Amino acid sequence: MKNLLLLCCLLTIASLATGQKKEYSCTISRKDYSKFHVTSSDRDSILLSKDSIGDRILQSDLYYKIIKGKGGKKDTFGIKERHKRYLISSQSDTLLTIRDNYKLILTPNLNSIKREYTPYGWKYVDEESNTICELHLLWNNSYWNYTIKYFKEGDDVEALNKFIMLNLVRLAYNRSKCNCDSGDDNFWFLMWAASQK
Numbered sequence: 001m002k003n004l005l006l007l008c009c010l011l012t013i014a015s016l017a018t019g020q021k022k023e024y025s026c027t028i029s030r031k032d033y034s035k036f037h038v039t040s041s042d043r044d045s046i047l048l049s050k051d052s053i054g055d056r057i058l059q060s061d062l063y064y065k066i067i068k069g070k071g072g073k074k075d076t077f078g079i080k081e082r083h084k085r086y087l088i089s090s091q092s093d094t095l096l097t098i099r100d101n102y103k104l105i106l107t108p109n110l111n112s113i114k115r116e117y118t119p120y121g122w123k124y125v126d127e128e129s130n131t132i133c134e135l136h137l138l139w140n141n142s143y144w145n146y147t148i149k150y151f152k153e154g155d156d157v158e159a160l161n162k163f164i165m166l167n168l169v170r171l172a173y174n175r176s177k178c179n180c181d182s183g184d185d186n187f188w189f190l191m192w193a194a195s196q197k
Contacts, residue, residue: 022161024148026168030176031142033169038148048165056166063090064162066098087163095159102170105163107156121146122171124160132157133164137172144172 023041035049047059057063067088069081085098097106105113105124113124113132121135136147146168150157 020149020151021153022150024146024161026146026148028144028146028169028172029142030139030144036168038165038168046165048168056169058162058165064088064095064166066163066166087159087166096163098163102167105160107159111156113156113160121175124164126152133160135164135171137175139172139176144168144176146172 024038025041026036026038028036035047037045037047039045048056049059051057051065055065055067057065064087066085069084069086071081073081075081075084079099083099085102086094087096087098088094094108096108098104099106103115105115107113112127116123116125118134121137123131123135124133125131130152132150132152134149134151136149138145148164150161
């Protein structure tokens with residue numbers, strides 16, 4: 001118990017020292033992920049669900065989805081439209097362009113954000129290799145659990161947040177089906193679950 005308390009204290013101090021701006025958490029059932037909530041550190045909750053087409057949306061007056069580009073026309077980088085995806089709002093605003101199998105994200109002013117693997121999940125970094133966001137994923141046979149930390153603010157980060165929320169299931173599904181998990185995964189998941197009570 002003392003080790004767990006010490007670990008929690010160290011994580012809190014580390015997050016304060018690194019200038020963390022926002023934090024979200026989410027637990028998703030692996031048996032039914034048609035609806036789940038993402039909760040902020042302020043206990044504000046956002047419901048994500050599937051629409052009739054199968055895209056994920058944020059259920060509210062304004063919702064978001066990721067659509068696939070159409071056609072063979074190339075952009076200035078030589079990438080065909082059909083190889084890109086777009087994050088759009090219900091008002092038909094294009095917020096982000098997604099390329100390279102979701103690993104490269106372009107903002108409207110063409111700033112790039114890259115997704116990189118970490119031992120416990122992923123991080124999103126800007127062009128100067130500054131970390132914008134970190135995702136930590138734990139799982140067992142029944143649940144995926146995320147902790148999402150943001151280190152920057154702004155419109156581009158808000159759009160990135162929506163993109164990440166819409167990709168939580170896809171990211172977790174692909175990461176947790178790999179054969180890289182060890183017995184430690186269940187241990188850390190159980191430790192997390194115990195700390196939430």
